[in-house]
Amino acid sequence: MAEVRGSLQLDEESTSLFYDYFEQIIAAVTYSYTAIETLANICIEERYQHTKKEKGVTTIYDKEGIERNFKLRDKFKVIIRTILSTPDPSAEPWWQFFIQLEEIRDKIIHTKQSNSQERYSLFLSPKIFLIVEVSKSIVKWYGHYINTNLRRILDDFPFG
Numbered sequence: 001m002a003e004v005r006g007s008l009q010l011d012e013e014s015t016s017l018f019y020d021y022f023e024q025i026i027a028a029v030t031y032s033y034t035a036i037e038t039l040a041n042i043c044i045e046e047r048y049q050h051t052k053k054e055k056g057v058t059t060i061y062d063k064e065g066i067e068r069n070f071k072l073r074d075k076f077k078v079i080i081r082t083i084l085s086t087p088d089p090s091a092e093p094w095w096q097f098f099i100q101l102e103e104i105r106d107k108i109i110h111t112k113q114s115n116s117q118e119r120y121s122l123f124l125s126p127k128i129f130l131i132v133e134v135s136k137s138i139v140k141w142y143g144h145y146i147n148t149n150l151r152r153i154l155d156d157f158p159f160g
Contacts, residue, residue, distance in 0.1 A: 025123045025132070026108055032135040033072075033105040036098075039139060040075045041067050042153050043083050043146070050079055072102055084145040092141060097134035104131065 010018065041063075050061045061069060066079060076089045076098075089095060107119050122128060146153060 022120065022123055025128060028132045029101065029104050029108060029128075032132045033101055035135045036138045037072050039142060040072060040080050043080050043142075043150065044075075045083075048083065073099065080142070084142065084149050086142070086145045089141075094134050094137040094141070097131050098138060100131045101134055104128075 044063050044066055046063055048063055048066075050066055052059050052061065066075065070079065080086070081089065104119070104122065
């Protein structure tokens with residue numbers, strides 16, 4: 001590594017290692033989020049409908065509408081909570097890490113150049129590993145309620 005005009009210049013090998021690392025973190029965030037999104041969507045049965053009243057207008061969402069129109073955090077807080085009879089998930093210790101995972105995943109999927117420095121700085125933080133690992137806590141937590149209240153979906157999502 002050489003320093004040029006107050007900035008750090010990486011050699012080709014170091015640059016390659018950073019790119020590999022970023023690629024692995026991006027994959028880990030994406031897979032972690034996808035695992036819990038899959039879990040949530042499997043919990044919503046084909047016949048399920050969610051009614052939402054807003055400003056005097058009632059909208060009924062079927063499974064496909066829920067999957068398409070609700071953020072994962074809202075599925076957990078409202079829809080999956082009703083289906084599995086869970087307590088409020090936002091009161092759980094893992095919730096803040098989940099919110100951060102969702103935000104990072106959104107920044108990866110909906111990439112904006114203006115956010116790149118912030119995004120890559122977070123990828124270099126040790127906290128990123130706690131954020132990526134939150135999916136394990138979520139699957140375990142919901143697994144308990146699935147096992148108790150919706151065992152039939154274990155064929156589709158065998159959480160162990």
